[in-house]
Amino acid sequence: MNKIFIIIHREFLTRVRKKSFIIMTLLGPVLFASFMTAPVWFATMEDEDVRHIAVLDSSRLFFNMIPETEHFKFSYDFPNVRDSLAYLKQHLAKSKYSGVLYIPPYVAYVPSGVEFYSDRQPPVNLSMHMANALEKIIEREKLSAHHIENLDDILRSVKTNIKIRIFRLSGGGTEKESHSGLNMVVACISALLIYMFVFLFGAQVMRGVIEEKTGRIVEVIISSVKPFQLMMGKVVGIALTGLTQFVIWIVLTLILVMAAQWIFLPQLTDEALQQAGNRQTIGALADNIPVREVSEKTAEMMSMLQSINFDVIIGCFLFFFIGGYLLYASLFAAVGSAVDSETDTQQFMLPITVPLFVAMAVMFSAVQNPDGTLAFWFSVIPFTSPIVMMARISFGVPYWELFLSMTVLAVTFIGAILLSGKIYRTGILIYGKKPTWRELWKWLTYKR
Amino acid sequence: MDEKYILSARDVVKQYGDVKVLDRVSLDVPFGSIYGLLGPNGAGKTTFIRIANGITAPDSGELLFMRRKLQREDIAAIGYLPEERGLYRKMKVGEQALYLARLKGLSRADAERQTAYWFKRFEIQGWWNRKVEELSKGMQQKVQFIITVLHQPSLLILDEPFSGFDPINADLMKKEIMRLRDEGATVILSTHNMASVEEMCDRISLIDKSRCILQGDVTQIRREYGSDEYELRFEGDRHGLETVLAGIRCRIIPEAEQSTTVKIRVPKGMKGNELLSAVISCVQVTSFKEALPNMNDIFIRTVQGKEGQANQLQ
Structure with missing residues (x-):
């Protein structure tokens, strides 16, 4: 038992001290953090300039009607539409306008006749803004043609904004509010993490085994320790390497994101602080006290966060994370032991990678319909369950299903480790021939 | 009767699928001797050595080590230099020696003391922090030999220990092996170098086609044949x-x-x-x-003679 720790220790240390590990560990958070902050940063940077739009309105319906925003200004002062259009189309670049909106005479009945000319690609929100405005104005025009009294009041009073809150009923009449959006984010992130971990570090196990085999050191080592100890030492050592990297990634990313916010977006940080403050006050007040409008958003956030059962999720995540890794890493180890070089791994890799791809595919449909038949079965099958079950779990999964899935996974990974151990101990000593599936089967039946 | 022997094999049989690799092989290795294990390529020597190291187990028959059935724990008392050598190429020499010594069961302090002793003895202290891939083949072989003997094994199993050495270093190895024997270790030497068998070995077993076909004291065998x-x-x-x-x-x-x-x-x-x-x-x-015939002739005559007999039988 002591020897397995010596092996784990070496596997961990040699990997952690590698330059590539250090670079990846430090570079990863920089990449993640820039992915997270860059869009926000760009959003605040973009469109400092104001766009002046010339509105050439042949219908005479829209004079001074399109609402202006900070970035979009509209001018309507063009008595001769036809000439102005021809002139502006020719000299747009030199004019103070960045675009020309042409509205045909019978726009209410020929809605596709509206045209926009610009020397640059206009931002999407500009065309959306104009289209919305025109639609609304035409709608009102058409309504007013019916000569209804107090139209404005009526319109205001009929306008309603429906938001559906979703509650999940579980046995005993307890209800729980669920939020698909947040659930989906949690589901996707945890499933992706498991997928990445299994793939990155499972392949490392395989490479490590091949390295020992082609370096011919394996015979020296297994004259000191059992092949199984060597295999498990490697599997566990690499898992620890991976976990270390993940933890550093997460911590550093958080630090970097916060630092970036503080440096580049001080105003955002203030808002965040304010929000945090609000959250505290809400926490201080009892739930029953009516919450004022200002903190409604925060309250919604709070209820969303509360709706997620974090202890179950984190517990399950750890189990499926480790279980999935052990299952696949032992298979990767068996493949590594069977071949002489990494180029020979193709034929054996396929049966390992296909379930992982399938799991990812099913995962994306499982977050849409977490209680469907597809999602259920693939979260029981152990080769896909770590990924698919994690996709379902934040939506709430009955305990018996969780238990079933975990048991099947546990039994399978123990079986996989034992079988892989058998292939491994024969494979590492066989050189020079590419084994067939039939031979792998034979190795399983050899006595030690 | 077994008392004189550090390792005894009794009717060892090993089969992989339909192929019999070892067929009722028996041999006795006396304490303090150098025992030659000879045979053509593919005869089953390596399999026998792996069984003696506990890497694989025989299908039937048994191995006695120090008069007891060979146990997994006994491998701490065995030093094994496999024919296909190798070390972690990217790992530093000193660290690697410590690691492998500790896997053999040495405590950290003992491992450090022993590596220091052997590195000094071979005058290679300067290699401690170099990576294995930076060493020449001969240098790597030296390191590998040291790793084999670091834990002071009472039985050394050396598979082609002289391959890859220049004559000077081969001679150095020979002297080290003899010295270890004089200090009480027993050595099993598997080699195709018949001159070194004549020079070093006390007894031999010749294995051919998974059977042991010739066995005994080297001088006696040579006398019988000549x-x-x-x-x-x-x-x-x-x-x-x-x-x-x-x-x-x-x-x-x-x-x-x-x-x-x-x-x-x-x-x-x-x-x-x-x-x-x-x-x-x-x-x-x-x-x-x-004029005693040399082992080379005996080897060829025995292996070919047996084949001749087999052909006549057919």
Whole structure:
């Protein structure tokens, strides 16, 4: 038992001290953090300039009607539409306008006749803004043609904004509010993490085994320790390497994101602080006290966060994370032991990678319909369950299903480790021939 | 009876699928000896060695180590230098030696003391922080040898220990192996280098086609195979000598013909004295000794002879 720790220790240390590990560990958070902050940063940077739009309105319906925003200004002062259009189309670049909106005479009945000319690609929100405005104005025009009294009041009073809150009923009449959006984010992130971990570090196990085999050191080592100890030492050592990297990634990313916010977006940080403050006050007040409008958003956030059962999720995540890794890493180890070089791994890799791809595919449909038949079965099958079950779990999964899935996974990974151990101990000593599936089967039946 | 032996194999059988790799192999390795394990490629030597190291287990038969059935724990007392050598290429030499010594069961302190001793002994302290891939092949072999003996094993199993060494270093290895034997270790030497077998080994087993076909004390075997040849150095008339030899049905072996030294083959049963007294009458004898065949010839004759027999049977 002591020897397995010596092996784990070496596997961990040699990997952690590698330059590539250090670079990846430090570079990863920089990449993640820039992915997270860059869009926000760009959003605040973009469109400092104001766009002046010339509105050439042949219908005479829209004079001074399109609402202006900070970035979009509209001018309507063009008595001769036809000439102005021809002139502006020719000299747009030199004019103070960045675009020309042409509205045909019978726009209410020929809605596709509206045209926009610009020397640059206009931002999407500009065309959306104009289209919305025109639609609304035409709608009102058409309504007013019916000569209804107090139209404005009526319109205001009929306008309603429906938001559906979703509650999940579980046995005993307890209800729980669920939020698909947040659930989906949690589901996707945890499933992706498991997928990445299994793939990155499972392949490392395989490479490590091949390295020992082609370096011919394996015979020296297994004259000191059992092949199984060597295999498990490697599997566990690499898992620890991976976990270390993940933890550093997460911590550093958080630090970097916060630092970036503080440096580049001080105003955002203030808002965040304010929000945090609000959250505290809400926490201080009892739930029953009516919450004022200002903190409604925060309250919604709070209820969303509360709706997620974090202890179950984190517990399950750890189990499926480790279980999935052990299952696949032992298979990767068996493949590594069977071949002489990494180029020979193709034929054996396929049966390992296909379930992982399938799991990812099913995962994306499982977050849409977490209680469907597809999602259920693939979260029981152990080769896909770590990924698919994690996709379902934040939506709430009955305990018996969780238990079933975990048991099947546990039994399978123990079986996989034992079988892989058998292939491994024969494979590492066989050189020079590419084994067939039939031979792998034979190795399983050899006595030690 | 077993008391003299550090390792005894009793009817060891190992089969992979339909292929019998070892067929009822029995052998006894006496304490403090150098034991040669000979045989053509693919005869089953490596499999036997792996069984002796506990890497694989026999299908039937048993191995006794120090009079007890070979246990997994015993491998701490065995040092194994496999034929296919290798180290972690990217790992530093010193660290690697410590790691492998600790896997053999040494404590960290013991491992450090032993590596320091051996690195000093081979004068390679300067290599401690170098990566294995930076060393030449011969240097790597030295490191590998050190790793094999670091934990002071009482049984050393060396598979082709001299391959990859230049003559100077091969000689150094030879001396180290003999020294370890003198200090009480037992050595099993598997090699194709027959000269070193004659020079070093006390006993041998010759394995061919998964069976043990020849076994025993090296000198005795050579005598058995060669009781009919003598080497004679003389001064005098060579023609007269040839006539006398023909008279007693002896002849000079042609390929060994030299002007003053000849090899003479005598008919079966003739003793050395009879030959000597006949020879003395016609030439001045300066040296006369039994010419034992070398192990190389014995190896070839035994393996091929057995094949010849097998062919005749068919």
